[in-house]
Amino acid sequence: MAELLRFESLFAEDERHTILAGLSLHVDEGEKVVIVGESGCGKTMSIGALVGLLPDDVRITSGSVVFDGHAVSGRSEDSGRIGFVPQNTSDSLHPLLKVSHTMTDPYLHHHRKESRKAALEKALHLLSSLGIEDAGRVLSLYPWQLSGGMKQRVNIASALMDDIKLLVADEPTSALDIHIRRQIEELYIALAENSGLAMLIVSHDLGFVKGIADRIYVMYAGRIVEEGTCSDIFENPVHPYTKALIALADRKAREKGKDLAEIGGTPFVLDRASAGCTFSPRCSSCSSSCIGPVCYKQISPTHFVRCVL
Amino acid sequence: MSILSCASVSKVFNDNGFEALRNISMEVEDGECVGIVGESGSGKSTLGSILGGLEKPTEGTVFYRGKDISKLKGTERKAFRRRVQYIFQDPKGAMNPFFTLARVLKEPLAINFPDLSDEEMMERAADILEKVGLPHSILNLHPYEISGGEAQRVVIARALLMNPDVIIADECVSALDLSIQAEVMNLLRHIREESNVSFLFISHDLDLVRYFCDRVCVMLHGRIVEFLQCDRMVEDAKSEYTRMLLRDAYGE
Numbered sequence: 439m440a441e442l443l444r445f446e447s448l449f450a451e452d453e454r455h456t457i458l459a460g461l462s463l464h465v466d467e468g469e470k471v472v473i474v475g476e477s478g479c480g481k482t483m484s485i486g487a488l489v490g491l492l493p494d495d496v497r498i499t500s501g502s503v504v505f506d507g508h509a510v511s512g513r514s515e516d517s518g519r520i521g522f523v524p525q526n527t528s529d530s531l532h533p534l535l536k537v538s539h540t541m542t543d544p545y546l547h548h549h550r551k552e553s554r555k556a557a558l559e560k561a562l563h564l565l566s567s568l569g570i571e572d573a574g575r576v577l578s579l580y581p582w583q584l585s586g587g588m589k590q591r592v593n594i595a596s597a598l599m600d601d602i603k604l605l606v607a608d609e610p611t612s613a614l615d616i617h618i619r620r621q622i623e624e625l626y627i628a629l630a631e632n633s634g635l636a637m638l639i640v641s642h643d644l645g646f647v648k649g650i651a652d653r654i655y656v657m658y659a660g661r662i663v664e665e666g667t668c669s670d671i672f673e674n675p676v677h678p679y680t681k682a683l684i685a686l687a688d689r690k691a692r693e694k695g696k697d698l699a700e701i702g703g704t705p706f707v708l709d710r711a712s713a714g715c716t717f718s719p720r721c722s723s724c725s726s727s728c729i730g731p732v733c734y735k736q737i738s739p740t741h742f743v744r745c746v747l
Numbered sequence: 748m749s750i751l752s753c754a755s756v757s758k759v760f761n762d763n764g765f766e767a768l769r770n771i772s773m774e775v776e777d778g779e780c781v782g783i784v785g786e787s788g789s790g791k792s793t794l795g796s797i798l799g800g801l802e803k804p805t806e807g808t809v810f811y812r813g814k815d816i817s818k819l820k821g822t823e824r825k826a827f828r829r830r831v832q833y834i835f836q837d838p839k840g841a842m843n844p845f846f847t848l849a850r851v852l853k854e855p856l857a858i859n860f861p862d863l864s865d866e867e868m869m870e871r872a873a874d875i876l877e878k879v880g881l882p883h884s885i886l887n888l889h890p891y892e893i894s895g896g897e898a899q900r901v902v903i904a905r906a907l908l909m910n911p912d913v914i915i916a917d918e919c920v921s922a923l924d925l926s927i928q929a930e931v932m933n934l935l936r937h938i939r940e941e942s943n944v945s946f947l948f949i950s951h952d953l954d955l956v957r958y959f960c961d962r963v964c965v966m967l968h969g970r971i972v973e974f975l976q977c978d979r980m981v982e983d984a985k986s987e988y989t990r991m992l993l994r995d996a997y998g999e
Contacts, residue, residue, distance in 0.1 A: 476924045477895070586787060615787045615951040616995045642924060686925040689997070692958045694978065697936070698929035 439466040442604060442636050443488070448501035450483060450492070450660075457483050457496060459660035459716075465604065470630050470637045472647045474683065475657035481640040482525065484657075485608050488638075489522045506603065518548040521597030525608040525640075527589045531581035537561075537592050538577040545599040557599075564595040568625060587618035594625070604636045605629075611643060619643075626650055644687040648672060653740070656680045659716040662734075666741035676743040678721045715746065723747060748813055749774035750945050751798055751831065751913050756807030758793055758969075767793045768969045771807070775913065780939065780946040782956035782977065784992060785966035791949045792917050794966070798947060799833050799915045829859050832906035836918040838898035842890045849886040852876075852905055859909060875904045879934055896927035903934065914938075915947045920955070932959060953980075953996040965989050 443465040450458040458480050465471045473481050486492040488503055488510060503510040505520065524530040531540055541564075542557040549557075558577065565573035568591045581589060590610065597605060610626060611619045623646045630637060630650050641647055647654060647668075654671045656664040656679065664677040675681045685691065685699040692698060703720035715721070718728040727746050734744050752774030758767045768790045775781045775798075783791045796802045798809055800816050809816045811827050819827050835841045842851045852872040856863060863871075873883050879900040890898060899919060906914055916935070920928040936959065938944060950956050956963050957977045965972040965988065972986045984990055 476926055616953070617786055617991065620995050682926070686929060689954050692954065694958060697933045698958070700929040700933060701926040702930075 439468060441465075442467045442469075442506055443638065444502075444504045445484065445487075446502045446504070448484070448487060448503065449499045450480075450487060450496055451499055452493070452495045452497075457660055458487070458498075458501075460501070461657075461661050463655050463662060463665070465636050465638050467603070468634050468636050470639070470650055470652045471655065472639045472641055472651040472653075473655045473657050474640075474642055474644065474647055476642065479657045480660040481657055482608055485522075485606055485638070485640055489520060489606060491522075491524075518600045519603050521600065521602040521605045523590075523593045523597050523605070523607040523610055525612070527586070527593045528581065530593060531584075531589060533581055535580075536577065537579055537581070537584070540581075540592065541577070541596050541599055544596070548600060560599060561595065564598055565591065568595055569621075585618075586614050587621060590614065590618075590622050591625070594629075602635065604638060607637070607639045609640055609642070611641070611646060623649065642683075644684065656683070661716075662742075662744065663717065664741075664743045664745075666738075670738065670741040674741070676737060676741070677717075677745045678723050678747075679717050715744075748777070749810075750777045751775045751809075751811055751947070753794075753798060753804070753809045754807055756794070756797060756804040756809065758790075758797060758802070759805045766969055768797070768804070771969075771971055773964055773971065773974075775945050775947055777912075778943045778945055779962065780948060780960045782960035782963040783947065783949045783966060784951060784953050784956050784963055785972075786951065789966040790969040791951075791966055793969075795833075795915050795917050795947060795949050799831055800827065801833070825859070829909045830912040832909050832911040832914050834899075834902055834906055834914060834916040834919040836922055838895065838902040839890045841902055842898070844890055846889070847886065848888055848890070848893070848901055851890070851901065852886075852908060855905060856908060871908060872904075875908050876901075878907065879904045880930075894927075895923055896930060899923065899927075899931050900934065903931070903938075907938065911944055913945045913947065915949070917949045918951070921950065921952065928955075935959065953992050965992065 441464055445461050445463045448458050448461040461480065461484055473484065475481050483492065483496065487498060538558060538561065541561040542554060545557050546552060546554065561577060562573050565576055570576055570591055576588065584592065611622050614622060627650050629635065639650065651668050653665065653667055655662045656671065656677065658679050664671065664680045671680060672684065675684055682701045701720055714729045715732050718724040730746065732744050732746050734742055736742050754772045756771045757769050759765065760767060771794060783794060785791050793802065797804050800809070811831065816827055849869065849872060853868045856868045856871060872886065876883060876885065881897060881900050885893060885897065920931050923931060932955065939946065948956060948960050957980055960977050963975050963977055963980065965975065967988050972988050975983050981993060984993060
């Protein structure tokens with residue numbers, strides 16, 4: 439399938455730290471790709487580089503992001519073709535705008551010939567398709583009148599207003615309680631199955647990842663340490679970090695009266711250039727060979743890993 | 748005798764007349780760990796803050812060691828405040844952002860143990876940091892300079908400094924990454940093993956409650972749906988709501 443999005447050895451830094459250290463990944467048309475990793479590994483920053491929402495003090499020092507054949511530089515033509523659902527859904531809705539305006543204003547900005555009425559009909563249709571029964575009433579509400587799950591649906595619907603090719607979602611379910619979380623997860627999975635949209639999702643909920651991903655990237659300290667199809671990663675994980683993440687999420691292994699599995703150590707802070715493996719200080723199978731440079735090895739046609747072991 | 752309990756507690760918020768809790772009675776036994784689960788808005792946090800004395804119930808009574816907490820006066824009231832400690836979901840929001848962590852830890856000591864010298868307070872603060880697995884060097888930092896997991900440990904350390912009988916933990920790990928979540932849960936479990944402190948563990952993560960608690964109280968719309976023993980949750984669950992929570996947590 440044709441390639442839709444590519445990050446090519448992207449480096450980014452702020453005043454104190456390196457944030458992205460040679461991030462490379464790609465998403466094909468219609469493909470569902472998930473980035474997993476802990477807080478602080480650079481997941482949200484890589485999304486920021488794509489949708490033009492990097493904090494002011496973060497700058498890209500080298501590398502490129504190419505979407506649909508063009509370098510991404512915050513062009514408005516791109517913004518109509520990438521739908522974005524941010525992490526903090528409450529803060530992303532304008533508190534003084536009704537849902538109807540939140541949903542239709544950006545759309546009308548991109549489609550100046552469309553009427554407000556047609557845009558509202560589209561919004562109504564989208565909200566209904568996302569399982570909101572009284573969509574007409576929801577359109578007339580303000581964000582503070584919505585529940586968490588409802589806000590999440592409004593955000594997804596807003597992202598789908600335009601004729602997008604790629605849906606980007608940053609931790610779409612992490613702020614929700616468990617029952618609503620399952621509903622939103624099902625919504626994303628249904629969308630993935632029925633729409634043909636490409637998706638790039640950041641998540642640390644491995645259960646959800648398993649249900650939706652075609653391919654998975656495992657990110658640590660600003661770069662990819664392992665990539666593969668869903669079965670490569672879950673059935674045949676190679677990198678010790680990937681194995682540790684899977685062990686953490688294994689609820690069946692939680693035994694009363696025994697310690698939970700933990701990774702130990704603290705996530706790596708990239709304040710200096712490092713040739714060796716950045717995970718080695720926390721790695722249980724670390725050896726002397728881990729100090730040297732690590733290349734990105736191919737294990738199978740779809741499965742790659744950055745580990746010397 | 749139960750260490751913390753409430754009888755027929757209801758809570759109506761005056762500003763909008765919303766009935767957050769209706770006729771709740773429950774108790775936490777000495778050394779016991781009771782979980783409260785339910786969806787957002789079910790009244791878990793309101794119940795926690797009423798049991799911890801942070802909010803007053805509209806009706807009903809809260810008892811600490813058999814005494815009505817609204818009638819506690821003077822040293823008894825101070826003892827209740829000291830012995831029932833709270834750990835919040837957002838640890839950084841629970842610290843004064845202008846304080847160094849040394850001052851964050853010393854402030855409650857200075858209030859509750861006015862006879863301690865500054866050196867003694869620093870000594871206690873350093874000891875407790877060791878217990879929660881943080882380096883002493885962290886004392887000179889401000890809350891914004893540490894990670895979320897470290898901040899939650901500082902808040903736990905601050906609670907432990909008061910030598911509590913009961914710790915009320917309100918969604919204390921739900922904002923943390925799984926790896927940090929595991930570290931904090933292991934820390935709490937070790938605290939339980941080493942001391943006889945009771946816990947009221949509020950969470951929407953039914954599996955975590957099953958792992959950590961002895962009993963669980965399932966709440967929905969401000970009422971108690973049922974009480975279950977954690978190790979017999981699946982077998983004993985009667986209500987459809989609890990079964991739904993179990994399905995969400997474990998699949999079909």
